[in-house]
Amino acid sequence: MVKTSDLIAEFLKNKKIDTAFGIIGSANSHIFDSISKLGYTRIINVHNEQAAVLAMGAYYRASGKLSVSLVTAGAGATNAVTGVVSNWADSIPGLIISGQENYNYVSTQEHLRMYGTQGLNMAKMVSEVTKQAIAFTDDMDIQDSLESLHAITISGRPGPCWLDIPMNLQAKMVKKHDWIKCDIFSIKNNGIDVEPIIKSINNSKRPIIVGGHGVRLSGSKDKFRQVINTLKIPTLLTWSGIDLLDNNNPNFFGRFGLYGQRAANFAVQNADLVIVLGSRLALPQVGYDFSQFARDAKIIVVDIDNSELTKYNVNYIVADCKDVIEKLMDASYKIEGYKEEWVNYCNQLKIKYPWVEEKIHKDNGYINSYKFMDRLSDHLKDNHIIVTDMGTALLSGHQAIKLGPNQTMFTSLGLGEMGYGLPAALGAALACPDKPVLCLNCDGGMMLNLQEAHTIIENNLPVKVVIFNNDGYLMIKHTQKMLFKNHYVNVDKKTGVGLPDFKKLMPAFGYNYYELKSWDNFDVIMESFLNDPNPSSLEVFMDPEQDFVPKVKGVLREDGSIFPPPIEEMSPLLSLETVEKEMIVGISEKSKQIKR
């Protein structure tokens, strides 16, 4: 007979899960004890369970290695919910194991507000935001349950799974049997026919390939690069696929979307064929009026998730990206000709519309965050991991940063929760101790998981944290400018959202502190900051009213109404003549209605 919690520890070892994130409580203490006694998996103690699940996700994003979250009953479990939804939205696998009150309370007190002392039905609460959530009962088999959740979390379109296990069942002695590995569900790839893609490419004059998150998730980053370099088709990346290509790759033409780059948006909008590999084409990518997206193009989307297929009226191929990429590579000899004219057009766009434009990313006594990203890129190490929080860090980071072939960059894009940055940096630094980790954060976003600033220190992780000081919530200021005629409410110091003095706070945690108020010593400061052997923070003072541009935003019709324009119409708006000149497919009727 073996103690159930010992089997949990053994399972982690079997699966080579070397790291767990969590906080101990009475209700999960058996699991902590067993893991510690076995001595295989280290447990990183975070300071709010929300961060445990986010760090678990980042650990996976940075390294491809699975980890787990260990949370106790009650609030330990409910604190984890945001992390679960974040990983759910971004298709990140992982297992959350929560303690629960003793089983006799669970089985008899469901009608009460709380089971036993602190219990509630967690499996039910997270059932819609996990691939599977098991409320472990007296007659279940722990080995089979764990194997099954492990298979499910990484199968198909990945996502978190949850195991809720009562305290007394953790301590229960059970008969151990052989571990029976579950089949990982995978889409049969022998049926995949890439001929229609090949044919479409051959029939196309202006093809675009889009690389998305699914490429990374399917573990085919290298193969993706190989196929792009072979096909030599202009390629764009989504934000979740931001690091799939070296930005110097001649086939790479940028990142499109509402906060995309002008060149990339013109490219995708002028395509006659868009082949999307592993992206669900989220709203921030394609805009609010899908009929205007790549409107002259045949769109082929490779997605592993059946449930996405009804979202748009495009050509879906339900498949694992990896299989499609491999088949495309095999069939690449069938591609006829090089689309020189189209590639030249795209190259012209690249030259005409640089990512950072002097005209709109002005110097006005503050540090412009786009210029910052541009110049930061030159200081990054070859193997840097960059994680971002939301707001400025997210937008200017993803719009303007240039990435090399070995750099990694990610953030939470589906849920997009403020507070992602610090736990993400924690997870990344633990996953890849040999790589430098840079966290791009903002004064507002620092706060929501501020406690993890300490966890980074406590674990001696030389993480570098950039804090953009923009006096509050800059994205919402812009929302209020647009919707409420500049009527600011709860967005900055004046309207009730003051933030701490990070110059005092970061050193108190144990960070070295640098600040950037002008460009004068940028290179020197940046080198000192990035090469500081200790955890360090750099506060960047930017214009608290800085625009996030270019941006596709609702525009005024001549009649005064507002409508979502096609994504080639980025603000600040170009002249109609310029847009007309760039649009090979012709301008949209909507473009003509815009008051410029």
Add this chain to the structure above:
Amino acid sequence: MVKTSDLIAEFLKNKKIDTAFGIIGSANSHIFDSISKLGYTRIINVHNEQAAVLAMGAYYRASGKLSVSLVTAGAGATNAVTGVVSNWADSIPGLIISGQENYNYVSTQEHLRMYGTQGLNMAKMVSEVTKQAIAFTDDMDIQDSLESLHAITISGRPGPCWLDIPMNLQAKMVKKHDWIKCDIFSIKNNGIDVEPIIKSINNSKRPIIVGGHGVRLSGSKDKFRQVINTLKIPTLLTWSGIDLLDNNNPNFFGRFGLYGQRAANFAVQNADLVIVLGSRLALPQVGYDFSQFARDAKIIVVDIDNSELTKYNVNYIVADCKDVIEKLMDASYKIEGYKEEWVNYCNQLKIKYPWVEEKIHKDNGYINSYKFMDRLSDHLKDNHIIVTDMGTALLSGHQAIKLGPNQTMFTSLGLGEMGYGLPAALGAALACPDKPVLCLNCDGGMMLNLQEAHTIIENNLPVKVVIFNNDGYLMIKHTQKMLFKNHYVNVDKKTGVGLPDFKKLMPAFGYNYYELKSWDNFDVIMESFLNDPNPSSLEVFMDPEQDFVPKVKGVLREDGSIFPPPIEEMSPLLSLETVEKEMIVGISEKSKQIKR
């Protein structure tokens, strides 16, 4: 036609809801804007939505005034879940209003992982932990929805309600009609018959009255005092009812429970009648073997919630406490005689078993937290509000503090989440600007809502924060001592849970810092600390291994097995002879089995 969000703002004004807690996002910006334009309700910006809901609950607990939480879509909403469950468990009313993606996404994308950009089905997620959660749709009436949620949240056994409203529906222009107030559901009190209670008292030799949270919730604190002073029956309080009586009231004999006081536990265990007013008799009160609780007594429980009635085999009266208390007062003339012998017995207990005992609350070079509470009591202001976090703050606070008639004290008892202290102090200080607020916290508990240390500063609230430094998670250390033979895992600095240097961190936030390492200057330090006009913190260095005693804990049988003893058997265990002497009802068979 009126904008829907303006109606929300108007509703808040109609209900005299002067305070909201929240964080702005795009998806709730219309509501913020309307509230600000109307100018009635102030919005307090917290730094994680978890704290918004906890502060909302504390606002109510401190003042009896309803407030609301305003959270945005996605993570704004999921961050709020822990606060919701906390208020749900402790029967605290309040309304959470969340933003949601535009309705066209909600209505068409339920099969996708996320609606629109950041949307998920929040109403469903919280349906089991709220009294009602409405996913607002296109054809609902906002005025009726708000009125109905308002009535539901405060009716019967209170609890939080949730309104999830899509962004575009917030902005929608609708026809306004008269506000139609919903009937507050209340249990008919004309049917309540207190005769059986009166008769039971008259037949009883050793009656005990227990005052619980329901007394406060029903707004009958004053009437409760009146009836106790009239009936002169020995009265005990639950932890949620801790401030119902002046601790100098001659009828007050303490707080019973697993972490109760010996005298109180002896008293309730020797009663022949226990009349429970407004308590669900949670496990920490009655112990893990209910058959041993007040085993010689007739138990009458007044509870407003039908669903609790099957929990124990006792005499339930389904009623609002207030009605029962009023009727008891009216019928008090029918009470025959004063139970002098019983009162004398209880008074003897009080003398023999003081709350703080030199023998078990030893001085060993550290500040013992029980002695701290005892001595702190003498420094409290007449109208102090005391809130606690968990662990040391909770246990020694509730075991050893002495309260005066105008002092208020509360914490989260149902969910018992670490991190409650700071948002609770925030809510209390905003609710009662004229009262001093003291937050009893611990190094571990400080972390989970650390960001709110800043919110307190930002709002210029002169909150006082006591931080017990016990090197980590002291309660769990004791769990590990008991269950795992002192094998510590993830509970202190040595095992991976180091905590920040609060001497640096608190001043960096803007708190004055005091420390207590010996008793030498206790009174001077305490006076300076409590009278400091600024937000201040006091770090108390206690024994990182200090026991929480007395405590009812699992005890060893002669045969080596462990069982839950009756609650008169508090550890450190008294001799069998002593227990025998105190137990009028005779000792339990279980007492005889204990190896002492």
